Amino acid sequence: xxxxxxxxxxxxxxxxxxxxxxxxxxxxxxxxxxxxxxxxxxxxxxxxxxxxxxxxxxxxxxxxxxxxxxxxxxxxxxxxxxxxxxxxxxxxxxxxxxxxxxxxxxxxxxxxxxxxxxxxxxxxxxxxxxxxxxxxxxxxxxxxxxxxxxxxxxxxxxxxxxxxxxxxxxxxxxxxxxxxxxxxxxxxxxxxxxxxxxxxxxxxxxxxxxxxxxxxxxxxxxxxxxxxxxxxxxxxxxxxxxxxxxxxxxxxxxxxxxxxxxxxxxxxxxxxxxxxxxxxxxxxxxxxxxxxxxxxxxxxxxxxxxxxxxxxxxxxxxxxxxxxxxxxxxxxxxxxxxxxxxxxxxxxxxxxxxxxxxxxxxxxxxxxxxxxxxxxxxxxxxxxxxxxxxxxxxxxxxxxxxxxxxxxxxxxxxxxxxxxxxxxxxxxxxxxxxxxxxxxxxxxxxxxxxxxxxxxxxxxxxxxxxxxxxxxxxxxxxxxxxxxxxx
Amino acid sequence: xxxxxxxxxxxxxxxxxxxxxxxxxxxxxxxxxxxxxxxxxxxxxxxxxxxxxxxxxxxxxxxxxxxxxxxxxxxxxxxxxxxxxxxxxxxxxx
Numbered sequence: 001x002x003x004x005x006x007x008x009x010x011x012x013x014x015x016x017x018x019x020x021x022x023x024x025x026x027x028x029x030x031x032x033x034x035x036x037x038x039x040x041x042x043x044x045x046x047x048x049x050x051x052x053x054x055x056x057x058x059x060x061x062x063x064x065x066x067x068x069x070x071x072x073x074x075x076x077x078x079x080x081x082x083x084x085x086x087x088x089x090x091x092x093x094x095x096x097x098x099x100x101x102x103x104x105x106x107x108x109x110x111x112x113x114x115x116x117x118x119x120x121x122x123x124x125x126x127x128x129x130x131x132x133x134x135x136x137x138x139x140x141x142x143x144x145x146x147x148x149x150x151x152x153x154x155x156x157x158x159x160x161x162x163x164x165x166x167x168x169x170x171x172x173x174x175x176x177x178x179x180x181x182x183x184x185x186x187x188x189x190x191x192x193x194x195x196x197x198x199x200x201x202x203x204x205x206x207x208x209x210x211x212x213x214x215x216x217x218x219x220x221x222x223x224x225x226x227x228x229x230x231x232x233x234x235x236x237x238x239x240x241x242x243x244x245x246x247x248x249x250x251x252x253x254x255x256x257x258x259x260x261x262x263x264x265x266x267x268x269x270x271x272x273x274x275x276x277x278x279x280x281x282x283x284x285x286x287x288x289x290x291x292x293x294x295x296x297x298x299x300x301x302x303x304x305x306x307x308x309x310x311x312x313x314x315x316x317x318x319x320x321x322x323x324x325x326x327x328x329x330x331x332x333x334x335x336x337x338x339x340x341x342x343x344x345x346x347x348x349x350x351x352x353x354x355x356x357x358x359x360x361x362x363x364x365x366x367x368x369x370x371x372x373x374x375x376x377x378x379x380x381x382x383x384x385x386x387x388x389x390x391x392x393x394x395x396x397x398x399x400x401x402x403x404x405x406x407x408x409x410x411x412x413x414x415x416x417x418x419x420x421x422x423x424x425x426x427x428x429x430x431x432x433x434x435x436x437x438x439x440x441x442x443x444x445x446x447x448x449x450x451x452x453x454x455x456x457x458x459x460x461x462x463x464x465x466x467x468x469x470x471x472x473x474x475x476x477x478x479x480x481x482x483x484x485x486x487x
Numbered sequence: 488x489x490x491x492x493x494x495x496x497x498x499x500x501x502x503x504x505x506x507x508x509x510x511x512x513x514x515x516x517x518x519x520x521x522x523x524x525x526x527x528x529x530x531x532x533x534x535x536x537x538x539x540x541x542x543x544x545x546x547x548x549x550x551x552x553x554x555x556x557x558x559x560x561x562x563x564x565x566x567x568x569x570x571x572x573x574x575x576x577x578x579x580x581x
Contacts, residue, residue, distance in 0.1 A: 102561050118562060195540040209540060238547050239539075307525045325501075327574050329565035338577050340501075348503030356502055357512060360493070361519055363500040364500050379536035384529060386537060418515050419522055437539025459541065 001029040002487060005165035006480070008223045009074055010166065016063055016073045023056040023063070023073030026119055030075050033167045034119060037486070041142050043151075043160040045080045046088055047120040055117045062115060071229055072115030076169040079158050080121040081128055082108050083202035083212070091204045092126040092136040092154075095324050095331045095350035098173055105202025106234045107171060107213050114229040119167055123157030126352045127321065129207045129426040130154050132244045132414065135354040140411055143186060144483040145449055149408040152182030152424075158216045159186040164486040169217050169226055172204060175210045176309055177403075177428025180440035183216055184403035184452020185326045187442040188217045189469065189479060191223045194459050195435035196241035198227075199234035207316035208239070210309075212335055214480065219479050220441065220469035224248035227462065251335060251463045252470045257291030259468065261398030267427050273406040279444030279451040280402050286475050287400070287468070297396055299388035304381050305429040306422060311365050311378035314431070317355075318362025355420060383428040386434040393458040398468060403440040403452035427454060437462045441469045450478070488517045 004026060007015065015021055031049055038044060052075070059073035065278040068365065083089045083101035085108075090096045112118070133141040133156025141156040143149040144164040151160040155172035159182035162170050162318045172179040174192035183190025191214045198213040205211060215230065228249065233242040263284065268277065288294055326332035326346030333349055337340035351359070365374035392399060404424060414421045429440040436456055443453035453472075457465045473479050493513050496502050504512065559572060568575040 021580055099565055102558065102565065150505045198543075209538065236548060241541065241544070297556075301529065304526060304529055310519055311523050311526070314506075326567060327576055329562075330523040330567075332567035336577050339579055343501040344498075348505075351502070353508075353511075356504075357515055357519075359500050359502065360496045360512065361516060363496050364492075364516070364520075367496070367499065374523060374526075376536050377531060378523070379538060380531035380534040381526050381529050383534050383537035384531065386540070417518075419518050422522070424532055433540070 001035065004029060006220060007224050009071070009168060012074055013070050013072070017068060023059040023117060024053060026073065027052050027056040027075050027119065027458060030119055037166055040147055040158050041144060042163060043123055043141050043157045043164065043166060044077065044120045044121050045090055045092070045138050045157070045433050048087055048118055052117055052119045054278050059115050059117055069112070069115055071226060073117060074169065075117045075119050075167050076111065076171065077119050077122045077158065077167045078108060078171045078462040079124055079155055081124060081173055081197050081204045082171055082440055083204070084108050084118065084121065087121065089121070089204070090137070091126040091128070092138060093351065093355070094137045097137065097331065099330055103202060106199035106236060107203065107230050109442050110230050112382060116169070117416050122155070122161055122170055125154035125156065126243060126355050127204070128154040128173055129317070129354050129358055131177065131181055131421055133157065133182070134411065134415055135352055137352060139309040142411070143408045144486055145187065145408065148410055150185070151187035152408065152410050154178040155216065156182045157276050158187055159183050159190065162186070162188045162216045162218060163483060165482060168222065169215065171213065171362060171452065172216045174432065175206050175311060176432050176453060177425040180376070180403050180428050180438060180452065181425060183440045184450070185408040187450030187478070187481060188216055189219055189223055189439065189441050190214065191227060191439040191462070192431065192437060193227065193231060193462055194437040196239050197231050197437070197462065198241045199237040199458070201234055205320040207313040208320060209316060219473055220439070220466045221249070221252055221473070224252060224466045224470070228339060228464050246463050248463055248466050251467045253465050255291060256287065256471045259398065260290045260396040261287055261294050262297035262392055262399040263294055264399050264401045265296050265303070266302045267401035271405045271426065272402055273446070275446040276402055276406060279446065282455055283443035283453045284400060286472055290471055290475065295396065297392045297399060299385070299392060299430070301381065301384040301388050305385055305433055306426055308378045308385065308433060309360065309429045310422060312382060314358040314362035314390045314413055315366050315375050316362070318359045318366065321355070321359055354418070371406040382433045385430055389434045389436060390428070398464060399456040401454055403454040407446045407449035407451060431456050434460065437465055439465050439469055441472060442481070443476070444478060450481070488513060507569060
């Protein structure tokens with residue numbers, strides 16, 4: 001297995017086609033790694049061993065018959081926010097601990113039909129609300145680089161699993177940084193596509209105008225391959241965009257000569273850890289060496305992205321989570337006295353503290369008398385932020401900066417104060433508010449902890465972001481580092 | 488923000504809070520409102536609110552045709568209590 005976990009997806013696919021190893025062997029080897037890592041990392045909520053081996057055997061038959069595609073037989077883990085038919089889909093919550101999804105999310109269906117083999121479901125912050133994976137009903141995920149630290153969140157299980165090489169690919173979702181922040185803290189590549197690029201059908205909703213499905217992999221090259229298979233129009237998601245999906249891998253080899261890179265002034269602020277900044281600056285030097293030209297850009301409204309987000313996201317969450325009422329599916333309290341008691345106790349007992357805090361915040365900002373002052377105001381500021389980005393992209397092709405202010409922090413360090421936790425996402429939220437694609441790639445270490453570089457692009461510029469990330473990864477080997485103990 | 492407001496919000500959101508949870512929510516919600524109060528620093532007098540992150544897209548429509556089959560029994564297998572195809576809840580009308 002030690003050799004297999006270092007291979008790119010293209011190398012794995014070639015090995016499968018060349019019969020150097022089978023998909024069943026690959027799946028079995030990774031399932032063993034998952035079993036060994038589970039007590040240490042808690043990266044998965046559900047392991048689907050039998051279904052994985054059956055799907056791998058089917059993939060081997062397809063490959064043998066010459067029917068395989070570039071992803072046939074490649075194992076993956078789905079974030080437990082994506083509905084998987086016949087398999088518990090908990091969203092990290094007691095509320096859905098007993099929920100067996102009756103259908104597949106579009107993302108799951110597409111990757112299944114591409115021949116990918118699901119090993120299990122990744123742990124996550126409850127309903128994707130969190131930046132440390134500590135709000136999961138199933139307990140925190142631990143960072144493979146140091147088990148005392150958080151992996152980031154909300155896609156902490158996905159990021160930890162890919163970092164520890166429990167699977168080469170994990171799906172993830174990003175509402176305010178939930179793909180990029182854990183990817184940065186775990187030293188892996190995380191891609192949040194443009195809003196509407198990937199179908200949200202069967203992806204349990206948190207904040208519908210911000211939620212976007214994406215991918216965590218070891219490299220940009222791997223991400224390009226998977227993103228191509230999962231992206232595209234879906235008539236079942238009315239916000240998915242009907243626009244052709246480019247072959248993201250075809251653009252990977254392009255030169256960066258002449259690429260105009262904007263350095264976001266407001267991101268190099270006093271909140272940015274000095275050691276983190278040094279790694280980011282060094283990475284920017286690599287891009288300059290590849291022929292990119294660097295210039296400063298300013299987004300004057302971006303400091304208001306956290307306040308705007310903490311109105312818009314809770315408002316949409318309070319509305320989306322109204323469906324958990326103990327009637328049609330999910331948790332129900334014992335012996336309700338009447339209907340009101342059924343609702344109140346089901347929701348009081350079924351949701352964790354952070355989810356309840358956000359539902360209450362959302363209920364407040366939407367309530368009579370406060371709607372204009374908070375919700376409408378936040379939507380206006382959201383437009384100012386989107387306008388800032390639009391202006392910046394008239395002068396530059398991409399924007400670069402840190403993904404997070406600091407490397408991974410200790411479990412428990414920020415749970416006492418929600419505001420401290422919310423500020424983790426200060427550099428990532430802007431892209432969600434504006435609907436822009438963004439990714440995070442490992443670009444160095446502070447001590448033994450990885451640092452993430454964020455690259456943001458205009459709408460539908462995924463190709464450009466992946467090309468830039470891949471060019472960087474051909475010059476550096478940060479993305480090939482594997483946490484000690486998981487080699 | 489005051490304690491009575493927390494109780495009102497919790498009622499509107501249909502969330503039962505334990506007595507011991509209320510002070511912590513009171514404190515954290517007050518701090519969140521303080522944080523979002525920073526929005527008032529922005530002059531938005533000439534700005535239209537933004538409800539959708541992509542410009543120029545309108546709501547999609549499809550032909551009015553039946554596309555889904557009736558899967559009631561499969562969906563109801565996740566329900567806490569059903570009888571004869573109906574979801575059961577505590578008695579609402581005496």
